Amino acid sequence: MFAVYASAPNPNDPLASLVVGERDTPEPPPGWVSVSVRAASLNMHDLWTLRGVGIKPERFPMILGCDGAGVLADGTEVVLHSVIGDPEFSGDETLDPKRSLLTEVHQGSFADTIVVPRRNVLPKPASMTFAEAACMGTAWLTAYRMLFVKSGLRPGQTMLVQGASGGVSTALIQLGVTAGFRVWVTGRSEEKRAVATSLGAHATFESGARLPERVDAVFETVGKATWSHTMRSLKPGGTVVISGATSGDASPAELQRLFFLQLNVVGATMGTRDELVDLLRLCELTGIRPHIGAELPFEQAGQGLRAMLDGEVHGKIVLSR
Template sequence: MIATVAVSQNADDPLAGLEVREKPKPDVPQGWSLVKVVTSSINMHDVWTLRGVGHPPELLPRILGCDAAGYDEDGNRVVVHGIIGDLDRGRGDETLDPKRSLLSEQHEGTFAEYVAVPARNLVPLPDGISFEDAACLPVAWGTAYRMLATQAKLRAGDTVLVQGSAGGVNSAAIKLAVAMGATVYATSRTDEKLALAESWGARGIADGARLPEQVDYVIDNVGEATWSHSVKSLRPGGAIVTCGATTGMNPSADLGRIFYQQKRVLGSTMCTLTELQQLVRVMENTGVRPLIDSTVSLENIRDGFETLLGGDVRGKIVVRVAEDD
Protein backbone atom coordinates (compact mmCIF):
# COMPACT_ATOMS: atom_id res chain seq x y z
CA MET A 1 0.00 0.00 0.00
CA ILE A 2 1.04 3.64 -0.42
CA ALA A 3 1.85 5.54 2.78
CA THR A 4 3.44 8.79 3.94
CA VAL A 5 6.34 8.03 6.23
CA ALA A 6 8.63 9.98 8.55
CA VAL A 7 12.08 8.50 7.85
CA SER A 8 14.20 11.09 9.68
CA GLN A 9 13.86 14.19 11.85
CA ASN A 10 15.16 17.72 11.32
CA ALA A 11 14.15 20.68 13.48
CA ASP A 12 14.99 23.24 10.78
CA ASP A 13 13.86 21.31 7.69
CA PRO A 14 11.11 18.92 8.80
CA LEU A 15 10.05 17.97 5.27
CA ALA A 16 13.50 16.54 4.56
CA GLY A 17 12.35 13.40 6.39
CA LEU A 18 9.00 13.04 4.62
CA GLU A 19 8.62 10.24 2.06
CA VAL A 20 5.71 8.67 0.18
CA ARG A 21 6.57 5.01 -0.26
CA GLU A 22 5.20 1.49 -0.45
CA LYS A 23 4.53 -0.18 2.90
CA PRO A 24 3.09 -3.59 3.78
CA LYS A 25 -0.59 -3.75 4.62
CA PRO A 26 -0.81 -3.61 8.45
CA ASP A 27 -1.19 -6.67 10.63
CA VAL A 28 -4.40 -6.67 12.64
CA PRO A 29 -4.02 -7.78 16.30
CA GLN A 30 -6.86 -9.55 18.08
CA GLY A 31 -9.53 -7.04 19.07
CA TRP A 32 -8.43 -4.58 16.41
CA SER A 33 -9.98 -3.74 13.05
CA LEU A 34 -8.65 -2.83 9.62
CA VAL A 35 -9.94 0.43 8.14
CA LYS A 36 -9.78 1.35 4.47
CA VAL A 37 -8.86 5.01 4.68
CA VAL A 38 -10.71 7.44 2.39
CA THR A 39 -9.62 10.73 3.96
CA SER A 40 -7.27 12.05 6.62
CA SER A 41 -6.05 15.52 7.58
CA ILE A 42 -2.74 17.12 8.46
CA ASN A 43 -2.07 18.26 12.03
CA MET A 44 0.82 20.10 13.66
CA HIS A 45 1.45 16.82 15.50
CA ASP A 46 2.75 15.43 12.19
CA VAL A 47 5.15 18.38 11.89
CA TRP A 48 6.37 17.92 15.48
CA THR A 49 7.18 14.29 14.69
CA LEU A 50 9.23 15.36 11.67
CA ARG A 51 11.01 17.97 13.82
CA GLY A 52 11.83 15.42 16.53
CA VAL A 53 9.60 16.95 19.20
CA GLY A 54 8.09 14.34 21.49
CA HIS A 55 8.85 11.43 19.16
CA PRO A 56 11.98 9.33 19.83
CA PRO A 57 14.07 8.76 16.69
CA GLU A 58 14.30 5.03 17.42
CA LEU A 59 10.59 4.74 16.53
CA LEU A 60 11.30 5.77 12.93
CA PRO A 61 10.38 5.06 10.23
CA ARG A 62 6.75 5.69 11.13
CA ILE A 63 3.63 6.24 9.04
CA LEU A 64 2.33 9.69 9.96
CA GLY A 65 -1.29 10.80 10.41
CA CYS A 66 -3.68 10.94 13.38
CA ASP A 67 -7.07 11.40 11.70
CA ALA A 68 -8.96 8.97 9.48
CA ALA A 69 -12.38 8.37 7.99
CA GLY A 70 -13.23 5.45 5.73
CA TYR A 71 -14.74 1.97 5.75
CA ASP A 72 -14.47 -0.82 8.30
CA GLU A 73 -14.10 -4.48 7.37
CA ASP A 74 -17.86 -4.80 6.89
CA GLY A 75 -18.08 -1.81 4.56
CA ASN A 76 -19.57 0.55 7.13
CA ARG A 77 -18.68 4.27 7.05
CA VAL A 78 -16.61 5.15 10.12
CA VAL A 79 -14.46 7.87 11.63
CA VAL A 80 -11.47 6.74 13.69
CA HIS A 81 -10.83 7.84 17.28
CA GLY A 82 -7.07 8.30 17.27
CA ILE A 83 -6.17 7.79 20.94
CA ILE A 84 -4.92 4.38 22.03
CA GLY A 85 -5.42 4.30 25.78
CA ASP A 86 -6.55 2.25 28.75
CA LEU A 87 -9.81 3.28 30.40
CA ASP A 88 -8.80 1.74 33.73
CA ARG A 89 -5.49 3.59 33.88
CA GLY A 90 -7.31 6.78 32.93
CA ARG A 91 -10.09 6.19 35.49
CA GLY A 92 -12.68 6.06 32.74
CA ASP A 93 -11.04 8.70 30.51
CA GLU A 94 -8.46 7.48 28.01
CA THR A 95 -7.02 10.99 27.61
CA LEU A 96 -5.90 10.78 31.27
CA ASP A 97 -4.08 7.46 30.82
CA PRO A 98 -0.38 8.29 31.48
CA LYS A 99 0.58 5.70 28.85
CA ARG A 100 -1.88 6.83 26.17
CA SER A 101 -0.61 7.40 22.67
CA LEU A 102 -1.92 8.97 19.51
CA LEU A 103 -1.91 7.14 16.20
CA SER A 104 1.52 7.63 14.55
CA GLU A 105 3.29 7.55 17.94
CA GLN A 106 3.46 3.96 19.22
CA HIS A 107 1.43 2.64 16.27
CA GLU A 108 1.39 3.33 12.54
CA GLY A 109 -0.65 6.34 11.49
CA THR A 110 -3.39 7.13 9.02
CA PHE A 111 -1.59 8.58 5.98
CA ALA A 112 -1.94 5.22 4.28
CA GLU A 113 -4.46 3.19 2.31
CA TYR A 114 -5.17 1.06 5.41
CA VAL A 115 -4.78 1.53 9.15
CA ALA A 116 -5.26 -0.94 12.02
CA VAL A 117 -6.98 0.40 15.14
CA PRO A 118 -8.74 -1.05 18.20
CA ALA A 119 -12.28 -2.05 17.23
CA ARG A 120 -13.70 0.17 20.02
CA ASN A 121 -12.13 3.21 18.31
CA LEU A 122 -14.52 3.10 15.35
CA VAL A 123 -17.37 5.61 15.40
CA PRO A 124 -20.24 5.19 12.90
CA LEU A 125 -20.32 8.03 10.37
CA PRO A 126 -23.80 9.18 9.29
CA ASP A 127 -24.43 9.51 5.55
CA GLY A 128 -25.03 13.25 5.95
CA ILE A 129 -21.42 13.93 7.01
CA SER A 130 -18.87 13.74 4.21
CA PHE A 131 -15.55 11.92 4.51
CA GLU A 132 -13.78 15.26 4.03
CA ASP A 133 -15.60 16.77 7.01
CA ALA A 134 -15.13 13.62 9.10
CA ALA A 135 -11.36 13.71 8.55
CA CYS A 136 -11.24 17.01 10.45
CA LEU A 137 -12.95 15.68 13.57
CA PRO A 138 -10.75 13.48 15.80
CA VAL A 139 -7.88 15.88 16.57
CA ALA A 140 -8.93 19.49 15.87
CA TRP A 141 -12.70 19.35 16.29
CA GLY A 142 -12.53 16.73 19.04
CA THR A 143 -10.10 18.95 20.95
CA ALA A 144 -12.36 21.99 20.58
CA TYR A 145 -15.45 20.03 21.59
CA ARG A 146 -13.83 18.69 24.77
CA MET A 147 -12.62 22.19 25.70
CA LEU A 148 -16.12 23.62 25.37
CA ALA A 149 -18.48 20.82 26.37
CA THR A 150 -16.47 18.91 28.99
CA GLN A 151 -13.94 21.30 30.48
CA ALA A 152 -15.88 24.57 30.25
CA LYS A 153 -19.30 22.90 30.48
CA LEU A 154 -20.52 25.59 28.10
CA ARG A 155 -24.21 26.50 28.22
CA ALA A 156 -26.41 28.62 25.99
CA GLY A 157 -26.01 32.27 26.93
CA ASP A 158 -22.40 31.95 28.15
CA THR A 159 -19.73 34.26 26.73
CA VAL A 160 -16.55 32.94 25.13
CA LEU A 161 -13.35 34.47 23.77
CA VAL A 162 -11.45 32.36 21.22
CA GLN A 163 -7.85 33.49 20.77
CA GLY A 164 -7.38 33.17 17.02
CA SER A 165 -9.95 32.53 14.34
CA ALA A 166 -8.65 30.62 11.33
CA GLY A 167 -6.75 27.57 12.60
CA GLY A 168 -8.24 24.11 12.86
CA VAL A 169 -8.98 24.13 16.61
CA ASN A 170 -9.92 27.81 16.74
CA SER A 171 -12.32 27.72 13.81
CA ALA A 172 -13.89 24.61 15.34
CA ALA A 173 -14.23 26.30 18.74
CA ILE A 174 -15.94 29.35 17.19
CA LYS A 175 -18.38 27.32 15.12
CA LEU A 176 -19.21 24.90 17.93
CA ALA A 177 -19.62 27.61 20.58
CA VAL A 178 -22.00 29.54 18.30
CA ALA A 179 -23.95 26.33 17.61
CA MET A 180 -24.15 25.72 21.38
CA GLY A 181 -25.80 29.11 21.90
CA ALA A 182 -22.86 31.11 23.30
CA THR A 183 -21.92 34.71 22.59
CA VAL A 184 -18.52 34.39 20.94
CA TYR A 185 -15.64 36.84 20.47
CA ALA A 186 -12.71 35.87 18.25
CA THR A 187 -9.35 37.57 17.75
CA SER A 188 -7.14 37.90 14.70
CA ARG A 189 -4.38 40.12 13.30
CA THR A 190 -6.14 40.55 9.92
CA ASP A 191 -9.46 42.05 8.87
CA GLU A 192 -9.99 39.14 6.49
CA LYS A 193 -9.89 36.55 9.27
CA LEU A 194 -12.01 38.71 11.56
CA ALA A 195 -14.62 38.88 8.80
CA LEU A 196 -14.42 35.09 8.46
CA ALA A 197 -15.14 34.63 12.17
CA GLU A 198 -18.00 37.10 11.97
CA SER A 199 -19.52 35.15 9.08
CA TRP A 200 -19.90 32.23 11.52
CA GLY A 201 -21.69 34.36 14.10
CA ALA A 202 -18.76 35.59 16.23
CA ARG A 203 -17.77 39.18 16.95
CA GLY A 204 -14.29 39.97 15.66
CA ILE A 205 -11.77 41.57 18.04
CA ALA A 206 -8.34 42.85 16.99
CA ASP A 207 -5.47 41.03 18.70
CA GLY A 208 -4.99 42.39 22.22
CA ALA A 209 -7.93 44.79 22.06
CA ARG A 210 -10.24 45.32 25.01
CA LEU A 211 -13.49 43.35 24.87
CA PRO A 212 -16.85 45.07 25.50
CA GLU A 213 -17.32 42.69 28.44
CA GLN A 214 -15.34 40.17 30.41
CA VAL A 215 -16.19 36.62 29.34
CA ASP A 216 -17.07 33.40 31.10
CA TYR A 217 -14.48 31.34 29.20
CA VAL A 218 -11.38 31.87 27.09
CA ILE A 219 -10.23 29.23 24.59
CA ASP A 220 -6.47 29.68 24.20
CA ASN A 221 -3.96 27.49 22.36
CA VAL A 222 -1.61 30.37 21.54
CA GLY A 223 0.11 30.64 24.91
CA GLU A 224 2.72 33.28 25.63
CA ALA A 225 1.59 35.87 23.07
CA THR A 226 -2.04 35.96 24.24
CA TRP A 227 -1.92 34.87 27.88
CA SER A 228 -2.03 38.30 29.49
CA HIS A 229 -4.95 39.30 27.27
CA SER A 230 -6.75 36.06 28.11
CA VAL A 231 -6.41 36.58 31.87
CA LYS A 232 -7.55 40.22 31.69
CA SER A 233 -10.51 39.34 29.42
CA LEU A 234 -11.86 36.75 31.86
CA ARG A 235 -14.53 37.61 34.41
CA PRO A 236 -14.00 36.79 38.10
CA GLY A 237 -14.70 33.09 38.56
CA GLY A 238 -14.30 32.34 34.86
CA ALA A 239 -11.92 29.86 33.26
CA ILE A 240 -9.23 29.79 30.61
CA VAL A 241 -9.21 26.46 28.78
CA THR A 242 -5.88 25.77 27.11
CA CYS A 243 -4.86 22.94 24.79
CA GLY A 244 -1.49 24.22 23.61
CA ALA A 245 1.02 27.05 23.42
CA THR A 246 2.09 27.66 19.83
CA THR A 247 3.93 30.89 20.70
CA GLY A 248 5.70 29.60 23.81
CA MET A 249 5.04 27.97 27.17
CA ASN A 250 6.45 30.61 29.54
CA PRO A 251 3.79 33.31 29.93
CA SER A 252 3.57 35.64 32.91
CA ALA A 253 1.10 33.79 35.09
CA ASP A 254 -0.45 36.95 36.62
CA LEU A 255 -1.11 34.93 39.76
CA GLY A 256 -2.40 37.90 41.73
CA ARG A 257 -5.24 38.46 39.32
CA ILE A 258 -5.91 34.71 39.15
CA PHE A 259 -6.20 34.05 42.88
CA TYR A 260 -7.82 37.34 43.91
CA GLN A 261 -10.52 37.10 41.24
CA GLN A 262 -10.76 33.31 41.58
CA LYS A 263 -10.07 32.68 37.91
CA ARG A 264 -9.36 29.14 36.79
CA VAL A 265 -6.98 27.55 34.29
CA LEU A 266 -8.10 24.23 32.77
CA GLY A 267 -5.88 22.05 30.64
CA SER A 268 -7.36 19.95 27.85
CA THR A 269 -5.95 17.35 25.46
CA MET A 270 -7.76 15.68 22.53
CA CYS A 271 -11.10 14.00 23.28
CA THR A 272 -12.48 10.69 24.47
CA LEU A 273 -14.32 8.16 22.32
CA THR A 274 -17.58 9.21 23.98
CA GLU A 275 -16.91 12.87 23.21
CA LEU A 276 -16.18 12.07 19.55
CA GLN A 277 -19.49 10.21 19.38
CA GLN A 278 -21.22 13.23 20.90
CA LEU A 279 -19.49 15.56 18.43
CA VAL A 280 -20.73 13.52 15.47
CA ARG A 281 -24.28 13.82 16.84
CA VAL A 282 -23.88 17.59 17.29
CA MET A 283 -22.78 17.93 13.67
CA GLU A 284 -25.63 15.77 12.47
CA ASN A 285 -28.23 17.73 14.48
CA THR A 286 -26.97 21.27 13.88
CA GLY A 287 -25.47 21.07 10.40
CA VAL A 288 -22.26 22.76 11.59
CA ARG A 289 -19.28 21.70 9.46
CA PRO A 290 -15.50 22.21 9.49
CA LEU A 291 -13.69 24.91 7.57
CA ILE A 292 -11.51 23.17 4.96
CA ASP A 293 -8.59 25.16 3.57
CA SER A 294 -7.66 22.72 0.79
CA THR A 295 -7.52 19.06 -0.20
CA VAL A 296 -4.41 17.22 -1.38
CA SER A 297 -3.86 13.66 -2.56
CA LEU A 298 -1.76 11.21 -0.59
CA GLU A 299 0.80 11.25 -3.39
CA ASN A 300 1.01 15.07 -3.23
CA ILE A 301 0.81 15.38 0.56
CA ARG A 302 4.03 17.40 0.65
CA ASP A 303 2.06 20.30 -0.88
CA GLY A 304 -0.28 20.21 2.11
CA PHE A 305 2.60 20.24 4.58
CA GLU A 306 4.15 23.21 2.79
CA THR A 307 0.85 25.08 3.04
CA LEU A 308 0.63 24.35 6.77
CA LEU A 309 4.22 25.45 7.36
CA GLY A 310 3.52 28.62 5.38
CA GLY A 311 1.30 29.71 8.28
CA ASP A 312 -1.66 31.15 6.38
CA VAL A 313 -4.08 28.25 6.73
CA ARG A 314 -7.81 28.68 7.14
CA GLY A 315 -9.20 25.60 8.83
CA LYS A 316 -7.99 22.12 7.97
CA ILE A 317 -5.94 20.59 5.16
CA VAL A 318 -7.60 17.34 4.12
CA VAL A 319 -5.75 14.42 2.57
CA ARG A 320 -7.69 12.42 0.00
CA VAL A 321 -6.34 8.86 0.25
CA ALA A 322 -8.89 7.00 -1.88
CA GLU A 323 -12.08 7.68 -3.78
CA ASP A 324 -15.35 7.13 -1.97
CA ASP A 325 -16.88 3.85 -3.15
Protein backbone atom coordinates in the same frame (compact mmCIF):
# COMPACT_ATOMS: atom_id res chain seq x y z
CA MET B 1 1.13 0.42 0.15
CA PHE B 2 1.17 4.20 -0.43
CA ALA B 3 2.02 6.27 2.64
CA VAL B 4 3.14 9.74 3.75
CA TYR B 5 5.67 9.43 6.54
CA ALA B 6 8.44 11.01 8.57
CA SER B 7 11.75 9.30 7.88
CA ALA B 8 13.57 10.70 10.93
CA PRO B 9 13.22 13.49 13.50
CA ASN B 10 14.27 16.89 12.16
CA PRO B 11 13.75 19.70 14.72
CA ASN B 12 15.04 22.52 12.51
CA ASP B 13 13.65 21.61 9.09
CA PRO B 14 10.66 19.30 9.62
CA LEU B 15 9.59 19.06 6.00
CA ALA B 16 13.04 17.75 5.04
CA SER B 17 12.05 14.48 6.74
CA LEU B 18 8.77 14.14 4.84
CA VAL B 19 8.57 11.18 2.46
CA VAL B 20 5.75 10.38 0.03
CA GLY B 21 6.32 6.78 -0.93
CA GLU B 22 5.71 3.15 -0.03
CA ARG B 23 5.49 1.25 3.25
CA ASP B 24 4.56 -2.34 4.08
CA THR B 25 0.83 -2.99 4.40
CA PRO B 26 0.11 -3.65 8.10
CA GLU B 27 -1.65 -6.75 9.40
CA PRO B 28 -4.07 -6.22 12.30
CA PRO B 29 -3.22 -8.11 15.51
CA PRO B 30 -6.03 -9.80 17.46
CA GLY B 31 -8.64 -7.26 18.54
CA TRP B 32 -7.58 -4.76 15.89
CA VAL B 33 -9.10 -3.95 12.49
CA SER B 34 -7.82 -2.70 9.13
CA VAL B 35 -9.32 0.50 7.77
CA SER B 36 -9.02 1.48 4.13
CA VAL B 37 -8.45 5.24 4.46
CA ARG B 38 -10.59 7.54 2.32
CA ALA B 39 -9.68 10.88 3.92
CA ALA B 40 -7.45 12.25 6.68
CA SER B 41 -6.91 15.76 8.01
CA LEU B 42 -3.72 17.56 8.91
CA ASN B 43 -3.00 18.67 12.47
CA MET B 44 -0.18 20.56 14.17
CA HIS B 45 0.74 17.24 15.73
CA ASP B 46 1.99 16.08 12.32
CA LEU B 47 4.57 18.88 12.33
CA TRP B 48 5.57 17.95 15.89
CA THR B 49 6.10 14.36 14.72
CA LEU B 50 8.33 15.54 11.88
CA ARG B 51 10.31 17.56 14.43
CA GLY B 52 10.61 14.53 16.71
CA VAL B 53 8.51 15.99 19.55
CA GLY B 54 6.58 13.41 21.58
CA ILE B 55 8.01 10.44 19.71
CA LYS B 56 11.06 8.33 20.46
CA PRO B 57 13.75 8.21 17.74
CA GLU B 58 13.44 4.44 17.44
CA ARG B 59 9.79 4.83 16.34
CA PHE B 60 10.83 6.26 12.99
CA PRO B 61 9.94 5.92 10.19
CA MET B 62 6.43 6.97 11.29
CA ILE B 63 3.41 7.35 9.04
CA LEU B 64 1.76 10.70 9.73
CA GLY B 65 -1.92 11.36 10.37
CA CYS B 66 -3.70 11.56 13.73
CA ASP B 67 -7.21 11.05 12.44
CA GLY B 68 -9.27 10.09 9.44
CA ALA B 69 -12.21 8.20 8.01
CA GLY B 70 -12.48 5.11 5.86
CA VAL B 71 -14.02 1.72 5.25
CA LEU B 72 -13.74 -1.64 7.02
CA ALA B 73 -13.34 -4.89 5.11
CA ASP B 74 -17.10 -5.51 5.33
CA GLY B 75 -17.88 -2.11 3.79
CA THR B 76 -18.78 -0.31 7.04
CA GLU B 77 -17.89 3.39 6.84
CA VAL B 78 -16.07 4.53 9.98
CA VAL B 79 -14.44 7.47 11.77
CA LEU B 80 -11.18 6.97 13.64
CA HIS B 81 -10.80 7.73 17.34
CA SER B 82 -7.17 8.78 17.71
CA VAL B 83 -6.48 8.02 21.38
CA ILE B 84 -5.02 4.54 21.85
CA GLY B 85 -5.31 3.54 25.50
CA ASP B 86 -4.34 0.65 27.75
CA PRO B 87 -7.06 -2.04 27.34
CA GLU B 88 -6.98 -2.59 31.11
CA PHE B 89 -7.51 1.09 31.96
CA SER B 90 -11.05 2.15 32.89
CA GLY B 91 -12.45 5.66 32.90
CA ASP B 92 -11.41 8.73 30.93
CA GLU B 93 -8.81 7.40 28.47
CA THR B 94 -7.23 10.85 28.11
CA LEU B 95 -6.03 10.42 31.72
CA ASP B 96 -4.55 6.96 31.08
CA PRO B 97 -0.80 7.32 31.79
CA LYS B 98 -0.08 4.72 29.09
CA ARG B 99 -2.30 6.27 26.42
CA SER B 100 -0.86 7.57 23.17
CA LEU B 101 -2.06 9.35 20.08
CA LEU B 102 -1.77 7.91 16.61
CA THR B 103 1.73 8.67 15.20
CA GLU B 104 3.36 8.57 18.66
CA VAL B 105 3.57 4.78 19.05
CA HIS B 106 1.31 3.43 16.32
CA GLN B 107 1.45 4.29 12.62
CA GLY B 108 -0.89 7.02 11.39
CA SER B 109 -3.63 7.51 8.82
CA PHE B 110 -1.80 9.09 5.85
CA ALA B 111 -1.74 5.75 4.06
CA ASP B 112 -3.84 3.33 2.07
CA THR B 113 -4.44 1.27 5.21
CA ILE B 114 -4.27 1.84 8.96
CA VAL B 115 -4.77 -0.70 11.74
CA VAL B 116 -6.34 0.34 15.06
CA PRO B 117 -8.05 -1.35 18.02
CA ARG B 118 -11.65 -2.25 17.20
CA ARG B 119 -12.96 0.21 19.82
CA ASN B 120 -11.19 3.01 17.94
CA VAL B 121 -13.55 2.92 14.97
CA LEU B 122 -17.01 4.50 15.14
CA PRO B 123 -19.77 4.42 12.51
CA LYS B 124 -19.54 7.39 10.17
CA PRO B 125 -22.81 9.33 9.91
CA ALA B 126 -24.29 8.67 6.47
CA SER B 127 -24.93 12.38 5.98
CA MET B 128 -21.26 13.26 6.50
CA THR B 129 -18.64 13.03 3.76
CA PHE B 130 -15.37 11.22 4.37
CA ALA B 131 -13.55 14.58 4.24
CA GLU B 132 -15.85 16.06 6.88
CA ALA B 133 -15.61 12.97 9.08
CA ALA B 134 -11.80 13.07 8.85
CA CYS B 135 -11.81 16.35 10.81
CA MET B 136 -13.70 15.00 13.81
CA GLY B 137 -11.20 12.87 15.71
CA THR B 138 -8.60 15.45 16.70
CA ALA B 139 -9.37 19.17 16.18
CA TRP B 140 -13.13 18.94 16.50
CA LEU B 141 -13.03 16.50 19.41
CA THR B 142 -10.53 18.75 21.19
CA ALA B 143 -12.82 21.76 20.69
CA TYR B 144 -15.88 19.78 21.84
CA ARG B 145 -14.16 18.76 25.08
CA MET B 146 -12.84 22.27 25.72
CA LEU B 147 -16.25 23.84 25.27
CA PHE B 148 -18.75 21.31 26.62
CA VAL B 149 -16.74 19.28 29.14
CA LYS B 150 -14.15 21.69 30.56
CA SER B 151 -15.37 25.29 30.33
CA GLY B 152 -18.49 25.25 32.50
CA LEU B 153 -20.07 27.87 30.22
CA ARG B 154 -23.83 28.28 29.86
CA PRO B 155 -25.60 29.30 26.64
CA GLY B 156 -25.86 33.08 26.47
CA GLN B 157 -22.46 33.67 28.06
CA THR B 158 -19.51 35.19 26.19
CA MET B 159 -16.49 33.22 25.02
CA LEU B 160 -13.28 34.44 23.40
CA VAL B 161 -11.33 32.28 20.96
CA GLN B 162 -7.66 33.26 20.63
CA GLY B 163 -6.79 32.70 16.97
CA ALA B 164 -9.31 32.95 14.19
CA SER B 165 -8.57 30.38 11.54
CA GLY B 166 -6.89 27.19 12.79
CA GLY B 167 -8.59 23.81 13.00
CA VAL B 168 -9.43 23.91 16.72
CA SER B 169 -10.32 27.61 16.59
CA THR B 170 -12.75 27.27 13.70
CA ALA B 171 -14.34 24.26 15.42
CA LEU B 172 -14.76 26.29 18.64
CA ILE B 173 -16.40 29.11 16.69
CA GLN B 174 -18.85 26.83 14.94
CA LEU B 175 -19.68 24.78 18.02
CA GLY B 176 -20.03 27.86 20.19
CA VAL B 177 -22.41 29.60 17.80
CA THR B 178 -24.47 26.43 17.38
CA ALA B 179 -24.74 26.00 21.17
CA GLY B 180 -25.92 29.55 21.80
CA PHE B 181 -22.82 31.27 23.17
CA ARG B 182 -21.78 34.79 22.23
CA VAL B 183 -18.57 34.12 20.31
CA TRP B 184 -15.76 36.67 20.10
CA VAL B 185 -12.55 35.93 18.21
CA THR B 186 -9.09 37.47 17.83
CA GLY B 187 -7.02 37.16 14.67
CA ARG B 188 -3.72 38.48 13.36
CA SER B 189 -5.02 39.55 9.96
CA GLU B 190 -8.17 40.90 8.38
CA GLU B 191 -8.34 37.78 6.24
CA LYS B 192 -8.27 35.46 9.24
CA ARG B 193 -10.86 37.53 11.08
CA ALA B 194 -13.08 37.38 7.98
CA VAL B 195 -12.99 33.58 8.18
CA ALA B 196 -14.26 33.77 11.78
CA THR B 197 -17.03 36.14 10.76
CA SER B 198 -18.09 33.85 7.91
CA LEU B 199 -18.44 31.02 10.45
CA GLY B 200 -20.82 33.05 12.60
CA ALA B 201 -18.58 34.81 15.14
CA HIS B 202 -20.48 37.69 16.70
CA ALA B 203 -17.42 39.99 16.82
CA THR B 204 -13.76 39.84 15.85
CA PHE B 205 -10.77 41.84 17.10
CA GLU B 206 -7.12 42.31 16.27
CA SER B 207 -4.76 40.20 18.34
CA GLY B 208 -4.18 41.87 21.70
CA ALA B 209 -6.95 44.45 21.23
CA ARG B 210 -8.84 45.78 24.23
CA LEU B 211 -12.28 44.14 24.32
CA PRO B 212 -15.56 46.02 24.90
CA GLU B 213 -16.03 44.02 28.11
CA ARG B 214 -14.48 41.06 29.88
CA VAL B 215 -15.59 37.57 28.94
CA ASP B 216 -16.71 34.48 30.82
CA ALA B 217 -14.16 32.12 29.25
CA VAL B 218 -11.17 32.21 26.91
CA PHE B 219 -10.12 29.29 24.73
CA GLU B 220 -6.37 29.10 24.25
CA THR B 221 -4.29 27.14 21.75
CA VAL B 222 -1.62 29.80 21.12
CA GLY B 223 0.20 30.20 24.44
CA LYS B 224 2.97 32.75 24.92
CA ALA B 225 1.86 35.22 22.25
CA THR B 226 -1.68 35.59 23.63
CA TRP B 227 -1.45 34.58 27.30
CA SER B 228 -1.26 38.05 28.83
CA HIS B 229 -4.22 39.20 26.73
CA THR B 230 -6.14 36.11 27.78
CA MET B 231 -5.63 36.83 31.47
CA ARG B 232 -6.62 40.48 31.06
CA SER B 233 -9.76 39.54 29.13
CA LEU B 234 -11.39 37.39 31.80
CA LYS B 235 -14.12 38.45 34.22
CA PRO B 236 -13.46 37.79 37.93
CA GLY B 237 -14.07 34.08 38.41
CA GLY B 238 -13.66 33.46 34.67
CA THR B 239 -12.07 30.42 33.06
CA VAL B 240 -9.34 29.85 30.51
CA VAL B 241 -9.33 26.46 28.81
CA ILE B 242 -6.02 25.63 27.14
CA SER B 243 -5.29 22.76 24.77
CA GLY B 244 -2.09 23.95 23.12
CA ALA B 245 0.76 26.43 23.08
CA THR B 246 1.84 26.78 19.46
CA SER B 247 3.81 29.98 20.18
CA GLY B 248 5.58 28.54 23.22
CA ASP B 249 5.03 28.36 26.97
CA ALA B 250 3.35 31.30 28.67
CA SER B 251 5.63 33.74 30.48
CA PRO B 252 4.95 35.34 32.88
CA ALA B 253 2.13 33.32 34.43
CA GLU B 254 0.41 36.45 35.85
CA LEU B 255 -0.15 34.73 39.19
CA GLN B 256 -1.27 37.91 40.99
CA ARG B 257 -4.14 38.35 38.55
CA LEU B 258 -4.88 34.64 38.76
CA PHE B 259 -5.42 34.52 42.53
CA PHE B 260 -6.81 38.03 43.05
CA LEU B 261 -9.56 37.59 40.43
CA GLN B 262 -9.99 33.91 41.34
CA LEU B 263 -9.54 32.79 37.74
CA ASN B 264 -9.71 29.16 36.69
CA VAL B 265 -7.07 27.62 34.41
CA VAL B 266 -8.18 24.32 32.93
CA GLY B 267 -6.19 21.99 30.71
CA ALA B 268 -7.78 19.89 27.97
CA THR B 269 -6.25 17.15 25.86
CA MET B 270 -8.15 15.52 23.01
CA GLY B 271 -11.33 13.71 24.14
CA THR B 272 -12.83 10.34 24.93
CA ARG B 273 -14.52 7.85 22.65
CA ASP B 274 -17.87 8.63 24.24
CA GLU B 275 -17.34 12.34 23.60
CA LEU B 276 -16.60 11.59 19.95
CA VAL B 277 -19.86 9.62 19.77
CA ASP B 278 -21.70 12.64 21.15
CA LEU B 279 -19.90 15.03 18.78
CA LEU B 280 -20.88 12.96 15.74
CA ARG B 281 -24.48 12.87 16.98
CA LEU B 282 -24.44 16.65 17.47
CA CYS B 283 -23.28 17.12 13.89
CA GLU B 284 -26.07 14.85 12.66
CA LEU B 285 -28.74 16.64 14.67
CA THR B 286 -27.70 20.19 13.82
CA GLY B 287 -26.18 19.80 10.37
CA ILE B 288 -23.01 21.57 11.52
CA ARG B 289 -19.96 20.65 9.43
CA PRO B 290 -16.26 21.51 9.69
CA HIS B 291 -14.85 24.38 7.68
CA ILE B 292 -12.46 22.79 5.18
CA GLY B 293 -10.08 25.37 3.83
CA ALA B 294 -8.32 23.06 1.38
CA GLU B 295 -8.81 19.51 0.13
CA LEU B 296 -5.77 17.93 -1.50
CA PRO B 297 -4.81 14.49 -2.83
CA PHE B 298 -2.60 12.50 -0.46
CA GLU B 299 0.31 12.95 -2.86
CA GLN B 300 0.25 16.70 -2.12
CA ALA B 301 0.54 16.31 1.66
CA GLY B 302 3.73 18.36 1.60
CA GLN B 303 1.85 21.36 0.20
CA GLY B 304 -0.65 21.17 3.05
CA LEU B 305 2.04 20.80 5.70
CA ARG B 306 3.93 23.77 4.26
CA ALA B 307 0.79 25.91 4.54
CA MET B 308 0.40 24.82 8.16
CA LEU B 309 4.06 25.52 8.92
CA ASP B 310 3.75 29.00 7.41
CA GLY B 311 0.55 29.76 9.33
CA GLU B 312 -1.53 29.95 6.15
CA VAL B 313 -4.37 27.75 7.38
CA HIS B 314 -8.04 28.67 7.13
CA GLY B 315 -9.97 25.84 8.76
CA LYS B 316 -8.97 22.25 8.18
CA ILE B 317 -6.69 20.90 5.46
CA VAL B 318 -7.89 17.50 4.32
CA LEU B 319 -6.18 14.81 2.25
CA SER B 320 -8.57 12.62 0.30
CA ARG B 321 -8.81 10.09 -2.48
